[in-house]
Amino acid sequence: MLSRLSPRLLSSSPRLLSSSIRTLVNVTYPSPSVAVLELDRPPVNSLSLEMATSITSHIKQIESDPQIRSLILTSSNPKIFSAGLDITEMSRPSKTRLSTFWRSIQSLFLTLYSTRLSTISCITGHSPAGGCLLSMSCDYRVMSRNPKLGIGLNETRLGIAAPFWLKDLFVKTVGYREAELGLSRGKLYSPEEALKIGLVDEIVDGEVYDVAVERAEEYAEIPEKGIVATKRMCRGELVRDLEGKIEEDVGWFTDFILEEGTQKGIEGYLKSLSKK
Numbered sequence: 305m306l307s308r309l310s311p312r313l314l315s316s317s318p319r320l321l322s323s324s325i326r327t328l329v330n331v332t333y334p335s336p337s338v339a340v341l342e343l344d345r346p347p348v349n350s351l352s353l354e355m356a357t358s359i360t361s362h363i364k365q366i367e368s369d370p371q372i373r374s375l376i377l378t379s380s381n382p383k384i385f386s387a388g389l390d391i392t393e394m395s396r397p398s399k400t401r402l403s404t405f406w407r408s409i410q411s412l413f414l415t416l417y418s419t420r421l422s423t424i425s426c427i428t429g430h431s432p433a434g435g436c437l438l439s440m441s442c443d444y445r446v447m448s449r450n451p452k453l454g455i456g457l458n459e460t461r462l463g464i465a466a467p468f469w470l471k472d473l474f475v476k477t478v479g480y481r482e483a484e485l486g487l488s489r490g491k492l493y494s495p496e497e498a499l500k501i502g503l504v505d506e507i508v509d510g511e512v513y514d515v516a517v518e519r520a521e522e523y524a525e526i527p528e529k530g531i532v533a534t535k536r537m538c539r540g541e542l543v544r545d546l547e548g549k550i551e552e553d554v555g556w557f558t559d560f561i562l563e564e565g566t567q568k569g570i571e572g573y574l575k576s577l578s579k580k
């Protein structure tokens with residue numbers, strides 16, 4: 305039923321849809337060439353299997369409308385863009401669910417990173433780990449100036465390492481040395497710091513959403529052929545690298561997560577989060 309609805313219909317009745325089918329995202333259209341995909345999985349927009357699958361399928365639906373040229377990715381929660389992977393997916397999971405979960409994350413990354421659409425990440429709140437992955441997969445990042453917010457890859461702080469393709473994406477975004485420093489220290493950057501190293505492109509004092517729409521409209525005026533060829537040139541190598549190693553990467557992830565030591569660490573981390 306969902307797949308038969310056009311993206312425009314989806315936008316005209318997001319409330320109706322979310323009451324009947326839990327889509328976990330809302331899609332709206334602020335102008336004829338721009339779509340907005342709002343993450344809407346309370347409390348923290350963490351990426352479960354269902355959430356990742358829903359984002360991916362909505363991006364594909366939006367992409368299939370030739371009138372749409374730009375996509376804004378944002379959050380319904382003004383304080384949190386996304387808390388990254390849903391850690392409960394990794395706590396005592398079955399091997400089958402865990403590999404399907406990881407495939408959904410790989411597929412979300414590949415879809416968002418290589419879409420023909422120009423993508424703007426509108427970061428109003430915290431964006432750690434997988435949240436930072438979503439933002440870095442976009443073409444342009446606008447963030448609220450709030451100094452209390454953090455964006456970055458904090459995996460080492462959890463006793464884990466980012467997968468090779470997330471590390472490569474970080475290197476491509478901020479450069480080798482800054483990536484090595486940021487990854488090994490598990491650093492979450494304030495908006496000012498993120499701007500300085502190129503992790504975000506712009507920080508905004510007022511309404512960050514309005515600036516995101518402006519940028520999306522600017523991108524929509526650039527000829528699509530040029531944009532698509534440029535994205536392919538800049539991003540093709542990383543896409544091909546991951547596509548060639550999908551199974552190896554699934555194996556790495558599932559082996560690592562299912563180790564008893566990792567499971568104990570995940571349990572402890574979940575407890576510390578819910579005790580706050």
Ligand SMILES: CCCCC/C=C\CCC/C=C/CC(=O)SCCNC(=O)CCNC(=O)[C@H](O)C(C)(C)COP(=O)(O)OP(=O)(O)OC[C@H]1O[C@@H](n2cnc3c(N)ncnc32)[C@H](O)[C@@H]1OP(=O)(O)O
Pocket residue numbers: 347348350383384386387388389390391392394430432433434435458459462464465466467560561569570573574577578579580
């Ligand atoms: C831990 C080991 C993971 C193993 C992974 C191994 C290899 C994978 C390598 C691949 C890369 C992984 C990248 C990731 O994305 S891992 C996830 C990293 N994310 C985080 O560390 C963020 C954790 N969350 C926070 O720091 C904060 O929640 C916050 C986003 C800053 C928001 O703070 P606040 O507004 O104060 O909200 P609470 O902290 O009270 O949270 C509310 C509620 O939500 C639960 N929760 C928070 N984050 C997650 C999450 N990522 N997954 C699942 N659930 C989450 C939290 O437990 C609270 O639940 P209760 O209300 O039930 O207590």
